[in-house]
Amino acid sequence: MGSEQIRRWESGALAHAVTDPFGQGPVPWLRGGETYFGDSGQVVPWYAEPEPDPTPERRGGTRAQHTRLRPRTGHSTGGFPRAADDVSLQIKGFASTGAVAPGEAIDFHVTVDPPQEFSVDVYRIGHYGGDGAAKITTSPRLSGLVQPAPLTADRTVSCHHWWLSWRLQIPSFWNIGAYVAVLTTADGCRSHVPFTVRDDHPADLLLLLPDITWQAYNLYPEDGRTGASLYHAWDEKGRLLGESEAATTVCFDRPYAGAGLPMHVGHAYDFIRFAERYGYDLAYADARDLHAGRVDPTRYRGLVFPGHDEYWSAAMRRTTERARDHGTSLVFLSANTLYWQVELAPSPSGAPDRLLTCRKRRGPGKPVLWREIERAEQELIGIQYAGRVPEPHPMIVRNAGHWLWEATGAHEGDEIEDLVAGEADRYFPRTALPGHEERVLLAHSPYTDVEGVVRHQETSLYRAPSGSWVFASGTFAWTPALDRPDHIDERVQRATANLLDRICKRD
Template sequence: MVQRRALAAAVAILALAASCESASPDPTSPQPTSSPAAAAPGTPGWQITHPGPEHSIEGFADRISVKPDEPVRLFVSTTAHNFTVTAFRMGNYTGSDAVQIWKSDPHNGRVQPNFTVQKPTSTVIAPWDPALTVDTTGWAAGDYLFRLDGDNGSQQFVPLTVRTPSNEGRIVIVNAVTTWQAYNRWGGYSLYDSPSGKKALRSRAVSFDRPYQADTMQGAGDFLYFELPMVLFAERSGHQIGYATDADLDADPHLLDGASAVITLAHDEYWSANMRNNLVKARDRGVNLAFLGGNEGYRHMRFDSTTLGPNRLEIDYKSFNEDPLSKTNPALATQEWRSPPNPHPESALLGNYYKCNPVDADLVAADTTNWLLQGILSDGQHLPRMVGNEYNQVDLAVPTPRPIQVLFHSPLTCNGNPGYADVSYYTTPRGAAVFAAGTEYWICGLDPRCERANTAGDTTRNAITAITARLLDAYAAGPAGTAHPAIDNLAKLNIPGATSTASPYQPDALVPN
């Protein structure tokens, strides 16, 4: 959905600037109320400095995530005679954003067979032999990058999530691997593109049995520029953090048992029915939710297995009639969540509703009586260029939880059409709070190396940092809606269809699966 190539190239270069391992905090900026834990020494130089020519080294893992102590196999193809693998855990470390956990001995390199394209879905598979098995015994839960280093000087990453065995009392960060894979063009096909450039010939199913592309992803999916800044911020908050992926959220109905909160990151667009239902169930138990991107939960996909294991095939026809399941199991057909004949708009869970891209606009504070903004911003204050590339809006023409409070109500024009981008906040009878940023640039405001936020100035970065810190502090303490109920302000903001009396809260129903 988003115009990713230019965005990814620009932001990834900034995020990987080897000259800036970590930024010192601004002593004038609002600080979180929690005290970050003392950070262990990090490992400088984890970044890729020489990716090398295309296909000079690349790889993938046979597991999207593992529990600590579980093995993972790496599949590597390279033109180098020998290569090594170094595992880095990304997080709160002194002097670096990563620490080296493990490094392999040199392994013989080989060029693996060319990819195959499975018809009729145009699914790219790398039919490779495993190069080595990595033992994760003793590894802490977290987000990891394997760096492949060839003796020809070439480098690429392979991502791995080591998921938390129990998320009791934790703020759970969910890596949006389904969206990473949807946009992955390795082998020429993604859920958007084909080698010919004809979108009609795109993949209808994409496989995790292949590397992530090298040009904008550096083999790491979307992790480096859409997710790493929030991972670092969360770890530095001092709260107990849990780690999981979209695939785990689909596979494990008990993943969120006892969790205090769940956070999805800057672009979590592709959801299965299980993913959505498990978030709904968690919210309805009082688990807080935060959606820190735009265009989240928009695409309806489903998982299937490959020869390497379950949940490694991501299916999305983007059309009810084209999907074969429309005739045999229509509830699982993969049109957009909002589309007929079984519409379940994302707004019923998020609170706001995806509208348009591309857009570049200011966030405009609309209700600074809310506990998240109070004392940080004043009504009408602008945070320059923090709305984009995609945005969401509260729209009462579609299912929307009430009471709901709009914190930022930002005028814009997208593709010639006027509208508003809305940062929304609603609460439930069980005390859960649901925050939806409605813009992909929220996390940019947490990243000292994001040029857009740097250009906007210290006020913007300080405000987004302080608001996010307050959110984490309240979310870590349990159902935040009990202490901080939403105060409906849609009528005050003249949002179409709003009346001075908000309709009673109506929970989002589970979807068939």
């Protein structure tokens, strides 16, 4: 392979950028953080260079005030950090567990090439006056080494044999939440490792980070040779293969591709910044916590699934259905939720839930789509996956007199610009609905699919016999409208607040 081909993989987003039309947005925990002086003399964030938006648009009645930011690539000449990649592997790492409680420890396994010192800055995601995160602690200077090459078996890539690089003891006084460890070498290369701090304290809302779906999309190492996800792998000529040749099992014991951030992670962080800005009482957990029974969702007034949450185990679904039937509300803020069935197994070292299997279409076997075993996702969510949306389309408001749209300024038939994007859900009339006392569709929005056929998206809300509410936005674009620069929409913010307020008050 020539170097020009290799550079295609360095973004860490080659395979699925189309399914996240917003990208990650500006790196959310560094909005107000480290900066440098650009060519114009203006101070700009290290990770981006400004690109003026030639067509400012009105969103939610106000003009967007944010400059578009274009991620920097290549080597630095100005002394600011640059993103590591999966070809050179300047610095890459992963954590020994997804979620950890205060008082416990989390281990980081890091490779550094060329070997040199590195440090770890730990950030907590939140609003923090608009910064997007706060730096919580910094490691001492650590000795970096080149770890062994990943092990592969039937396209499953694992780095479970990497040496321990740093152990972080979580102090008892740390706030629960979504965290990111930012790894930086002495010569200025940077990568990331997300993790969660959780505990059992009571809260109104339990936020569930979709780490299972994040791993399903992880193509690490995205180098044109070795990496594999549940979607893609490479052939011997460096060509990207499709699902029929992809991995059936992927491992959590490896870094995330590119700069170390999972695909779609920004959707969860958008909601976190919004919810913490307005003071909602949140607890945190990962999808694997839900799977393993480490959290009791019936203790909360609502479960929030903030990001793309496509891959579910039977235990996850069973526990979520039990929570709904107990009176716990469910909030699905993305689309294409609960689509594939998966299984979780221990790693070769015996650590639980480190191997993720989804058999998809390779060879004979039982169906792996929930809807193929007569347990369609609509029976829980109220709507279900309809397809991809290649270009953003407006969401068309329906039933504008409903309390969800109260005080939003939205009227029947209003268009909320670009709110149908990425992927879309709708109501399937021939598929069973969940039991309900009341049900309403709050948007009905035409869009053109990848084949040029006009389809439609819908947003759903129903009330279960237990009294719980189940909301599904039916689009990838809902959470970016909550707190992502250049995508914020005040109508979506108000509608989301109406929903969460009602859930928290048990109204």
